[in-house]
Amino acid sequence: MLDLLLFPVLLCIPVVMLVPSPGGAPPPLCRRCCDHLDGPPAPQTTDQLGGLNQMPEVRTFINMTILKGDKGDRGDRGTPGKSGEEGTPGTRGPMGPKGTKGQAGIPGDPCKKQDAAFSVGRRKSLHSVDYYQALLFDTEFVNLYSHFDMFKGKFYCYVPGIYFFNVNIHTWNFKETYLHIMRNNKEQAIVYAQPSERSIMQSQSLMLPLDLNDEVWVRLYKRERENAVYSDDVDIYITFNGYLIKPTQE
Structure with missing residues (x-):
């Protein structure tokens, strides 16, 4: 060549x-x-x-540029290699901010019954301690659809609307009686009686607008001043009642 x-x-x-x-x-x-x-x-x-x-002198000269070919095309990409070993899991990150309130759900079944009612009683007396106490009940007169939780002493709203509530208690001789009707963690109405040598029946009633999953319950005040409610195993002196007057969606 x-x-x-x-x-x-x-x-x-x-x-x-x-x-x-x-x-x-x-x-x-x-x-x-x-x-x-x-x-x-x-x-x-x-x-x-x-x-x-x-004879003329002949010197050979070769232009190397004519021997160099053009740059070739880039080859195809090779196959990826095997994945490495899985690393150790990292530490758990901090909790994120609380999300925004979600949208309201779709309307419920129009054939669903729009009513709620309960009536419960207590046969045991209760004295104040160093913390607030929920008034628990041991007798169930009416508990429609089990909306009242007997273990927690709370009524849970599953049908939003306007409700009527009533609580009746019996005071203790020479002791103060100090209770609140609560909506969630907010006091709504007080049931109060001053110390007296005679025990009396005391009552409180009110109407409340409730939203879905609201809680209504009765709370005995803590022991800043000694207070108590009276009852015995024979008669029921303490009752708590509530029922739906008008649902929000009819």
Whole structure:
């Protein structure tokens, strides 16, 4: 292949011929001042006219740029390697902020009964302690759809609307009576009686607008002043009642 590349180069080199002078004497050879550094002189030949020909010096030059090919296309991407080992789980991050209140649900079944009612009683007396106490009940007169939780002493609203509530208690001789009707954790009405040598029946009633899952209950005040409610195992002196007057959606 190298011979093929040199062939056009040789064709482009002009041939130098020495023509003899008219007097017949051979012309003197041209010498360069630095010929002795390039090695022995080139061999001489005689042409047809009797003159001497000096063979031109041929030096090979290869243009390397013509041998370098064009840049190839980028190859296809290789297949991904295997996944590494799973690292240890990190520590649990801090709790995020509380989300916004969600949208109201779809309307309920129009055929669902829109009513609620309860009436419960207590046969045991109760004295105040160092903390607030929910008044619990042990007798169930009416508990429609079990909306009143006997274990917690609370009525849970499953039908929003206007409700009527009533509580009746019996005071203790020479002790104060101090209770509240509660809606969730907010006092709504007080049931109060001053200490007296005679025990009396005391009552409180009110109406409340309730939303879904609201709680209504009776709370005995804590022991800043000794207070109590009276009852016994024979008769029921303490009652708590409530019922729906008008639902929000009819």
